[in-house]
Structures are given as structure tokens and as C-alpha cells.
Amino acid sequence: MKLGSVLRWGAPALAAGLLVAASAYAQDAAAPAAAAAPAAPTPNKGDTTWMLVSTVLVLLMTIPGLALFYGGLVRTKNMLSVLMQVTVIACMVMIIWVVYGYSLAFTDGGGLNSFVGGFSKAFLAGVDVTTTVETFSRGVVIPELVFVCFQMTFAAITPALIVGAFAERIKFSALLLFIALWVTFIYFPIAHMVWWWPGPEFASTNPADATVAGAGLSWSFGAIDFAGGTVVHINAGITALVGALVLGKRVGYGKDLMAPHSLTMTLIGAGLLWVGWFGFNAGSNLEANGYAALAMINTFVATAAAALAWMFVEWMAKGHPSLLGVASGAVAGLVAVTPAAGFAGPMGSVVLGLVVGVICFVACTSIKNALGYDDSLDVFGVHGVGGIVGAIATGILVNPALGGAGVVDYTLDGGAGTAGAYDLATQVIAQCKGVLLTVVWSGVGSFILYKIVDVLIGLRVTEEKEREGLDITEHGERAYNM
Amino acid sequence: MKLGSVLRWGAPALAAGLLVAASAYAQDAAAPAAAAAPAAPTPNKGDTTWMLVSTVLVLLMTIPGLALFYGGLVRTKNMLSVLMQVTVIACMVMIIWVVYGYSLAFTDGGGLNSFVGGFSKAFLAGVDVTTTVETFSRGVVIPELVFVCFQMTFAAITPALIVGAFAERIKFSALLLFIALWVTFIYFPIAHMVWWWPGPEFASTNPADATVAGAGLSWSFGAIDFAGGTVVHINAGITALVGALVLGKRVGYGKDLMAPHSLTMTLIGAGLLWVGWFGFNAGSNLEANGYAALAMINTFVATAAAALAWMFVEWMAKGHPSLLGVASGAVAGLVAVTPAAGFAGPMGSVVLGLVVGVICFVACTSIKNALGYDDSLDVFGVHGVGGIVGAIATGILVNPALGGAGVVDYTLDGGAGTAGAYDLATQVIAQCKGVLLTVVWSGVGSFILYKIVDVLIGLRVTEEKEREGLDITEHGERAYNM
Amino acid sequence: MKLGSVLRWGAPALAAGLLVAASAYAQDAAAPAAAAAPAAPTPNKGDTTWMLVSTVLVLLMTIPGLALFYGGLVRTKNMLSVLMQVTVIACMVMIIWVVYGYSLAFTDGGGLNSFVGGFSKAFLAGVDVTTTVETFSRGVVIPELVFVCFQMTFAAITPALIVGAFAERIKFSALLLFIALWVTFIYFPIAHMVWWWPGPEFASTNPADATVAGAGLSWSFGAIDFAGGTVVHINAGITALVGALVLGKRVGYGKDLMAPHSLTMTLIGAGLLWVGWFGFNAGSNLEANGYAALAMINTFVATAAAALAWMFVEWMAKGHPSLLGVASGAVAGLVAVTPAAGFAGPMGSVVLGLVVGVICFVACTSIKNALGYDDSLDVFGVHGVGGIVGAIATGILVNPALGGAGVVDYTLDGGAGTAGAYDLATQVIAQCKGVLLTVVWSGVGSFILYKIVDVLIGLRVTEEKEREGLDITEHGERAYNM
Amino acid sequence: MKLVMAIIKPFKLDEVRDALTGIGVHGLTVTEVKGYGRQKGHTEIYRGAEYAVSFLPKLKIEVAVASGSVDKVVEAIASAAKTGQIGDGKIFVYSIDAAVRIRTGETDGDAL
Amino acid sequence: MKLVMAIIKPFKLDEVRDALTGIGVHGLTVTEVKGYGRQKGHTEIYRGAEYAVSFLPKLKIEVAVASGSVDKVVEAIASAAKTGQIGDGKIFVYSIDAAVRIRTGETDGDAL
């Protein structure tokens, strides 16, 4: 009934014989069920509804959620530019997604299959109201168009997360070009490497080697990631850090008061992020069953715990419990629980939240100040650091002994969802390999893309424009005319 | 499995014999299944859930969605009045709906059945937790109370769309009277003409003539409209244009700066409109299957495409890509894809979005200025023009050769959902007839109603009140006391 | 198929013999189905989806919904403190809930079972992806983790409702301590007393006495409450009133202008409350069937009616229809329909809305002024008064003769959901007993807790801090830096 | 040199600016203020509490001019800002000892 | 004629207005300002950055009065606005050459 087991081939002792891999990631739903010849399964309408709803929730996270969360944190003169950046990135990536993005992420890439998919479903060729994709339970499918939509929202929000790093100073045209390149060369490949595999039907009826051979590179490491901790958060966080370094600090950074112009907007945004994140995390289960409920409760308690942790630490360290702290903590908790959502138990998630709240607090205050980069809205401190903490912790919390859900081994019981054996070191090493692959690909790749765009059109606006604010200079409008 | 075929009787050659009509509109779910004697079908809980959720989403579109979208665009001194207008209209129409609106729209009207329903379900007589209505698949039903709720939200948002046309100058009491009359004489009849038909069970087991004889006038033209392009958008857009002309321009129009007081609110509103629109469009499928997913993906990509199109055209024409442009384009895309949502293919929807983004940009800038009417928030330019573009385009994009879904002919295969033949000219002519009927009924009818209200209580506030702002003068409050 | 009948043992004449109690409250879903030996029922995915969605909607009500509704009503200098209070309370209670709250509310309390549960499920011991809980239909279950989540959101929003009473003057640390005590000693016991019972399977197969013997105290009175009118609204309203009295008036109350700093935020909040309330009310059905639809339509029309009623009365009494009036009326309607949602008919709900709109208007204007307490945001006037009106009216409107749904008697037809006999006086008396129990427990209990906290750390900030505003003094931040 | 300070109704700003431009005054500074005077405010009611709002939104305009043009300037503002309704506002004139243009350091007459 | 300009704490506005009404002054103009002085501000912390906010919200009140009543007016404001705490504010007085009521064109004393 559950998500996907892993071929723990990182551990030679365990790799012998019968241990067969299965999904490592909650969102793989790769092979169209059409492949399953005998009696094609029909989608359950409860599942279909859940995925339709989850998709809508992820859009809510993005527009207006993320737009407001970020927008509230900048100065009034740049508010509109942030709203604009998030919205237009999301729109642009949606179009790219149906043109070639879905195909690059979720088809067999032939010789390049370890790294990226092919163009066989470009323009959604062959995808219609009758095609379906597998979930993580053998024999359970959902309409492929729902999966396309759901994954589209992930592709749309991830690059939008990055803008927080260089808000208040990037040129709008440069941003659009960068993001178009970024999704093509960074996001779609990583999504493929992490999420592409032959599916439960295949894994239940074939030897482990065959399943692994057909999967993406990161998947084959045996790392688990329920809802995209690597693909989404670490990826965005690393690209953000590189961006903050490449673009340099804002004019007046460290000297002028750059207080959030409206923490009210930030709180609305944080609330909508939380609300929408249930689509993101529990929706990643692809099915409306007990695991979706597990992902949901984990997404509640890890978030609450991280918000409280950040608040109390800040209260002790700085003398006041702040709303920005609570909101930041909540997002850190959401980020950290993303890879763990369907794997950890509720108590494990509480602990995860408490830990990540403290770590991200330190990252966003002391460490950032010490290193001196200007990551305007702490994308790295929250998504990068929180994502890494979550990814590694997932390897620990999945342990059934800690209340975790374990990892399905599809070769057992005819693919009925039985959990395989668990070994701490093996799993944590697999997690680290997955993280590393993402960090390197994202870091090196985005650095190259930033440089290309800088040469082509220049990344930053002029200092004068920056002083006047991007709203007027880039968009000819102001957010408020009160 | 799909929506409804049309009796293409506009084309005599095709009307011969076996071609039998069926639904032309996604929202018909007319005949209570009670009629189906043998074994009454039970609702699938997945469908029921989807319709519950969709209903909630349409409320989200209205309050706070539409209220904020419009409110952000007016000047501070009229903000509260717009929030008030949208909210109170929605509340008022909900009550009217359960008293007699549902009955006028969705019952057999006897001798007047081509135009309007009767009073047999006034006060929801006979509607309870056990009654059901048919969807567009033979044998699939949902609880009637869900359908009543879902349709109620449509009736509530449509008149609220109109207020954008004469915002900042209408008398509140006059508005309420006008809207009460308008839903009664314009909206309920048009909804009946467009959406009332005998249902799949009847159409699958009776000759075409009988089905057509029992349907509303517009339905019988054979036009298709998935989620209410005519009933909602063209209808509201035309009433808005007439209203802008009858009420005249705002004091200071064209002279004073009437910049949106908060594009932040407009963006929140636009985001919630988009989010909620999935309930509107994909919910109009009445069932959680592949067609709902199709409607969803179309509602994503058409919107994204239209937002980008408006932005790029504006960028070229005016030198800046503006947030108001992106938000307006997104809404134009949503409007245009409404009738096409379950009929077009995703690529057709992308094209539709690109086209409508450009057309509405021209309508809201050059044309409005040229004609000189003051449609405060461009209800006609977006909903009227976008709605007409969408309605006609639907006739083209439904073509399976263009990736469209085709139109079900219920007389085939015992009502199993097989698509009938498609003829471009026939379909487009049918679409145009449907549009024309709406334009005329809405235009003439609303003109008469405006005049009646003007005589009875006067439509506009005094110039002095208009200068001071409606918030204080009409409602004794201000939106902000910062 | 419906909710739960009541053992009307308040009426001795009726208590004889065959009349067997069953659920009185929509949210009881007590006994894990594990108990049902023969063939454990499996959750329907449509139901599971509906409960996942409902849970998310209740979070949306809280953050950002309630936070904005309240935040908009205070002065700018206290905006951030209100957002903070609502958010942090919700987070804190979520953690308490999984640690011991769920267990105290929803397990058998042994000797104290009439009043409170035990610690057998502390830390969610024994709750995992395979356990289920019963709904109100015999043989229908949902995953227990979904139920834990859904109920968690109720526990999180209820204490957050209280902060409106003493907004703008309470010490943040005192608030947190008070709420931690309050949920432990007031909320969890009342939830247990009202919602704990042996469930449909037990009630259908055992004599009435046995069912009653295993239920909470208030449940055993035979009062009905669909979605928490007593547990949530009366409870919060009474605690609020006591709080307003204990803390005393704000500095400058009745002298300074304390106009809402942003009715825009209040309207957003009111809209999100309405939207989310469908999860609250229709979700309390625990199942996606016709009764969920009934709860939905009632939640639409009672709200609309109450908003209009308040508006028109205010228009007549004060000369202007105000947005604050409409928003307050809407919330009053939502509160009043909460206990009645799945019991009343739509027309009964319209009447309920009209009545409660007028009563709460009087309570919040004349009565509050006459009595002179400073309930900053009218928590008592809306939730307390509206809750009591709704609870008592539910006893009347459930009458099938008035279009109500009646109350299921599980001893009939093998627990198939047949309604039992109805007697007005019996039911109304039962309702009053339920209300009284809540008022006394909440009133006395919270008074004691306020005093304890006052002694320990003091409830109010200093006058100087109150003048400067809680944002800066308690949280070191401001909501806006425009 | 004189400084002319005028309190006017907000929607009259554009007309006043145009009138000043018309007589060759090309610089001014505007502040949002609230005025209290004969013009009655209105009553706002919030949940049972009635507040008489007696402070009304006004704009304050400040223009520094050479002493010789004061009358012309006052006249221009007065006629452009006039509606004849109560609450039209006031004009006050006072002397300034010195003026400096920050950009160039020019002083007095040249600074305006 | 004189113009009395006072910087006061915001919550003292109503008392000051009442005090002025009490001595027959029925017109004044209020501006929201930020003051910097001896009164210490507070520190705000945003994600690791600490900012000392030294500008505090104050109100500026401007009242034009006949020269003879200046003392009375200053006295009224000073006592109404006083809390004895640091940051209570200042009163400045300066001469105005002319005053005009825009609505009627009345000047000087009649304009007030």
C-alpha cells in the first residue's frame, strides 16, 4: 500500500538476490499503465479527486502564497517586482512544461536515461483523457493528465523560490531568460534523475536489476525523498546561494534599514504556503489512503514544531519572539518535512521540526552574517539548509523502530506493499549521495547559467534603478497608491 | 464518458435520422435520477467530494478573490464600497437562489420551457439528501444538494462581476435592486436556455427530437459551452458595457490619476480567481475523471499563455511589462478557456490563451479609449470580449483533429460517451447563435432594468459624494485607518 | 446514513425499552474499527479525500483566515501581535494535541470517562496508517490519522478565537501559558464530554443503556451538535467574556478612536473563514454523502442570511450598511449554523441566519455598551451569543416537520440510519442542558485559569507598552514599514 | 523671500499645480495632513461604538517664492482651490531668511 | 499673527484638541511625522539583522492664531500634551505675514 521501496544497493550485503528496488520517491508514477496488458486498471475517483485538489493547492502555494510571503519581506518600492517575478515565472514554466518539460522529466531518455528523459511526449503527444499513470501501489492508477498538472505545479513553484535570493536587484528580462534555461538544464534533469523509474507493476514482476537499470541516476542510489526535498528545495536553495554570490549585495545592504514592508503580507503568504503544502506533501502520495494522512499529520506537526523552536530560540537570543521568526520557522519545518512526509512517524516529525527550526535560525542569522552574502529573503538559509537537514533526517526517521513507515520492497508478497529491511548507515549514505548529486548539479549548472545570462543581457539593474526601486523602473507601476 | 454531444441540427445534412443530441453544456445535470426507474444509481463518493470541493473553490473566487481583484483597482476612498458590493451581492443572490432561482433555472418550465423554468422547486421543495442529479455520463449521478450549491456559486459570482463596470459611482441601494431584478430576468432565464436538457439517460434512450424538444432554447442550437462562457462571462460583460454607458463616466475620468490603490490586493485576487477557477471549470465536469483533468490542464495553460501574451505585447507597445497587465491577461485567459475547458486539447488552449491575451489587451487599451466609455475595471474588455473569443474558438478547438475532445453523441453505443461527427462550419455557426442570443437578451434586458432602477431610486450618487468617495458616504466607514 | 440519533433519556416516557442512543454529535468517530471483528471495513477513498480536504480548509480558516479577520480589526500598532497570537496558539496546540490532547479527548477515560479520556493514545501510541475510526454510518470508516488531523485543527482554532476578547493588551507569555492550561483543562474535557461515544457499530448491536454508559456526559444528555457549536463557539465565547472582564478595558476605551486599521484584511479574513468553514461543518459529517451536501448548503444560506440581516438592521438603525456589519453578520451566521449544519433544512437555516444576525447585532452594539465590558473584537457577542442561539435552535430545526433531517436511532433497522421519534420539548431541554454544562465548565474553569496565570506572570502589559502598541514592545517588530 | 503654505482639499491638487505652473512657479512640496475646522466631519460606527471623525483629509502645499510674487501666487492658489464650500482651506504666508538648492549650492532667489 | 507649531505624542491629540477648543481655537492642521531626539527608540531584528529604530511616531500640530493669544495657546498645548516623560515634544512659534480663507477670500484675523 505504500510508496516505494529502495534497492539498497549501496549496501552490498543487502543487495544480494531477492532485494528488489522500487520507488524511492513519492512522485514517481512513471510508466503509463497502458504497459500493463492484462486488464488495465481504472482510476479510483477518490484518488483522482485528491490529486485534482492537491494540484490546486500547490498553485495556491505559489500565487498568491509564495508571491506574498516574499513580497511582504521586501521594501515597498520593490513589492510589485517580486509579485511580478513569481507570477510570470510560474506562467512561463507552465508553458515550457507542456511543450517539452514533462517529456524531459517523465519519459525514457534512451541512452541518456540516467540523466534526462526524451522528447517522445513533447507537446503532450499521446497524453489524453484515457491514459493513466501508476501510483506507488501496484494496480492503482490515476489519469495521466492529473499527474501532468500536479507535476507542472512543482516545476512552476521551484524556480519561483529562487527569486528571493536576488530580490530587489535583478533585471526582469535577465530573470526570465535565466529561469527558462534553468528549468531546462537543471530542473527537468534533476526531476528525471530523482523521480523516473519503471513503476510498481514492473518492479513487482521483474528482478531488481531491471528496475534499477530503468531508473534515473539519483533514484538508483536508493535515496528516498517523499515530496521533493532534493528536486525542489535543495535545488532551489543552492541555486539561490550561487545567485546571491554572483549578483552581489544590494546597494545599502547592512547600512540602510531594509525592514519587511508588510509582515502582514508575509503572514498571509506563510499561511497559504502551509495550506498549499498539504497538496505538495500529502498529494505526493498520489493516492488518498492512510499514507496521505500520515504525510498530512507530519506536515502539520513538523511545521508547528519548527515555528515554535525558531520562536523560542529567538526569544532567548534576541529578547523578542517575532512574527518573522515564526513564519520563517514554519517554512523551515515545511521544507524539512517534505522528503520525510510519508516516511517518518508523527513523533519523528516533531523532533525533526524542533531541530530544523534551531538550525535554520542559526543559518539565517549568525552564519549568513558571518559569511556576508546577501541572500535577500534567506532562500538558502531556509530551503537549502532546511532541505539538506530534512533529506538526511529522512534516512533516519523512516526507521520503523522510530515510528517510521519503512520502505516498500516490491519484490516481496507480489508487490503488495510490504516494507523491506532497514539499515541506518546504508540509508543515510544513500541520502547523502542524493543530496550531493543535487548540490553539485545545481551549483555548477546554475553558476554557468548565471554567467551566460550576465554576458548576454546583464543580471543587475543599474544602481540608480535599484535605489528608485524595481517597481517603477522595471514595471512602470507601484504596488500601492494609497 | 464525456460531456455531451450536440444535435448538430443547424446542419440539415447531419440531422437525418440517427444523430441524436445530448448535452451541449457541461453543467446540465438536469433530470433528477429519480426518473430513472429500474435501479437508481448511487453517487460515487469521489464525485461527491470533487463537487463539494469545486463549490468551495468557486466561493473562494468570489469572496475574497473577486472582491480583492476589483478592490485593488479602485482608489482608496472606494475600496470598501467594492468589497461591500461584491460580498452583499453574493449573499443576496444565494438567498434568492434557494427561494426561486434554482427552480427557475433547473426545472421544466412547461409552456415557457424554451426560455425559463417553473416554480416547482421553489424553496427547494422536494430536494433533500436522497435526491440526485445526472452528470454527463449515463448512469453517473451526484447528490442534488451538491448540484444546487455548485450552481448557486455561479449565480452568486456572475452579477458580482458586473460591479467592476460602474465601480466608484453607483448608489448601493440601486445596485442591490438592480441585481435582484437582473438575476431574475436575465441570469436565471439564460442559465435555463443554455443548461436545461433532459439528461443522458433520456437522450440515450429516446430519439433526438424528444431530447431537443425538452431542452432550453440555446441548448437546442447545438452550441457547446463547458463551464459557462455565455451564461457567466458574455452575460456579465454585456451588462457591464450597458451599465458603463448608462451610468456615464466617473467624475474626473481621463483627467485625474485613477491608479489602482493596491496592486497587491489585485494580485491576491487574481491568484485566488485562478485557484478557484479550477472549481468553476473542472468542477463543471460534475465528475472526477479524465475530463476533469483535461479541464484542469487547459485552465492552467490557457491562463498562463494569456498572461504572457498580454505582458509581452504590452512590453513591446508601452515599454514595460506590468503586473496589472499580467493579472488582466490571466483573467482574460481564464474567461476564454471557460467554454472550451473540457473540449479543447492542451495545445489548442495554449493557442487560445495567446490569442485572447492580445485581443483583450487591444480591447482594454486602444478600443476602450477610442470609444470613450468608462468601464472602470474593464469588465466588458475582459469578460465580454474574452468570453466571445472563447465561445467561438470552442467551436473550432473541440475538433479532435486539433487535439480536441469531440462532442458526445448519446444515441451511439447506448450512451456510452462516443463522440459524434464534427463539422467546423456547423459548430461555429451554432456557437455564434448561442453568443448572439446571450448578447441580445443580456443587452436589451439589462438596459431596461437599468432604466427602471434609475427612475425608481436613481443609479448614481451625487457628484459631491463621488468626490468624497463611496466608503464614507455610502457605508460610513473607511477601508484603512492606518 | 445519517449522523447519529440520541437517546432522549431526558424524557422518561421515551426512554423505555427499544429506544437506543447513538451519536449525538457529528464528530464522534470514536471506537477504532479494529474493534469490529468480522470483516474490518476499508475506508472509501472518496471519504478519505473529503476529510483530507476538510482538514486543510480548517487550517485555512485559522491561518491566515482568523488571523486576518481579527488583525484587521485592531489598530496598526497591534496588528502584528494579533497575527502572532493566532499563529503561535495554533502551532502550540497542534503539538499538545499529538502529545496528549487527542488521547484526552478521544479515548476511554476509565473511571473519569464521563468527563475526560485517558492517556492510552498519548504520543499517538497505536495510531498508524492502518487504523481507522468509524463515521456515523454503520460500517463506514476513515483512516484514524485523518480523524486525528481533522480534530487537531478544531483544537487549534478554538483557543485562537478567544484572543479577540483581550487583544491589544495581553502579555504574550501569559497568553501562551493560559492557552496551554485552557486546552488541557477546558477544551479536551469538553470535547470528550460532547463527542465521545461507543460508535455506530456498538450502538446498532447493543442495548441503549450500554451505549449511553460508554459516552461522555454531555453526549448522554441527548443534545445534538453537528460541528461543535458547544465545544468550539460557546466554549470560546464564554472564556472570552470572562477574559474581557478579568483583564479589564483597554486604555482609552470609549474615548480614543479604535477604528479597525484595515477592514480590507477583515474582509479577506471573513471570506477565508467562510470558505474554510465548509471543511469545519460539512467535514464534520466525516463522509462525502448527501448529508455533507446538506451541511454545505446550510452553511451557505445561514451565513448569507445573517450577513444581510445584520446589514439591514444596521442600515435602519444607524443609517449606513457597513462592511464590518456584513462581515460580523456572516460570522454570526456561520457560528449559529455550526451545530445545526447537518440537521436543519435549508429554509430552516435561512430563518436561523436572519434571527441570529439581528440578535448578534443587538448583542454587539446595545448590550455590550450597556454592560460596559471591553470584548475588543466581540468574541462573546458573536461566538458566545451566536453559539447559544444556534445550539438551542438546532433542537427545533432538526424537526423533520420543519424540513429538518431528524436524528438517527441506531437501534432501528440494524443501524441503517433511520430517524427516531422527535419531541420538541425533550430535544430543546437536552440542548439547554448541553449549553449549560459548557457555559459552567468554561466559565468557572477559565476564571480560575486566568487568576492562576495572573498570579504567576501577570496578564496585562504595562500601560506604557499598551500605549506604544504590542507589536514593538512584545515582538520588536512592526506589521508595516511602508 | 516668502513661503506660502496652503491647506487645500485633496482633489484640488492638480488644479492648483496647474495654476502655479501657469504663473511660472515650477516647484512645490505637498504633504498629506488632517484638518480640523468648521467643516463637519462624519460619524463612523464600529460595532456599537460611534466615533465623530472630525479630522478630515487635506493637503498642505508649500511654495517658496520671491517676495514680489507672493500676491500672484496666493491669488492663483486661492482661485484654483476654491469650491465655495466650507472646508476649502487656508493660505498662510511667512518670511524666510534663506534658501539653498542642495544640488548646486545656489542660494536664495536662484535656489527656487 | 502667529503660527504655533507643536510636535506631540500621538495619543495626546484629542486632549490637545479639546484644550484648544476650550480656549476658543477651532481650527488646526495635523501631520503625521517622525521625531528624533533624546527619547530612545527600540531595536528591531529581522532575520539576523538588527536595526535601531530611532525615529518615533509623533504628530505635528499647526495652529494659526492672533498674536495676542499666542501665550494662551502655547500654554494650553503644553499642559494638555504633557506626560512628564521624555519625548513629550516641542512647541515652536513664528510670525506669519498674512492669512487667507480660500472659501471667502477673507484675510488675516478674519481668515482664522
Added chain:
Amino acid sequence: MKLVMAIIKPFKLDEVRDALTGIGVHGLTVTEVKGYGRQKGHTEIYRGAEYAVSFLPKLKIEVAVASGSVDKVVEAIASAAKTGQIGDGKIFVYSIDAAVRIRTGETDGDAL
């Protein structure tokens, strides 16, 4: 005693404040204003309507100082606020007859 009133670009506030503190001036009052002058605004386009926004955000700073220190103060503000770009703003100086510190009742020089 004199009152120095300066209209400056908003982002120069901290530098001006520091400059003043540097020469021993520890009190001032700031107001958000909108300025109209030689500095061109920009055009904003809303749905087909183009508006020339000619009022630009500025800050007004008011500092009361002893007559003797006027030049030093003007000089300090002028150099701190200068960017050399159009729109840097103006400084005006005028005489005040009296000053009162509300908290203590101290007057004139002692009040500053």
C-alpha cells in the same frame, strides 16, 4: 532661533541625521512629502490610461537651532544630502520667535 527646513531625497535621511549628530544637533522632525520640481517623474500606464506621475517622494526635515549655528547646520545638511543629481532638494531657513520643551516647560535655547 531659526528653523531650518530641508526637502531631501528619502534615502539620504540616515546620512543627514548622522551629519547633524556630528555637529551636535540631536533633535529633528521628519515628514514624508511629495515634491514637484525640475526632476522629472515617470509615466505609469494602467489599462490603456497613461498618467504622468510628477510628484516624487521626498522627506522634509525640520530642525530648530540657535541662530548662531544656522550656517553650520545648513552646510551639514547640504553636503550630506547632495548627490549632484537633479531633485536633490532645497533648504529653507526662517526665524522662530519662541520654543518650548513640553516635558519641562523650558523655553527657547534650553528647549532644543
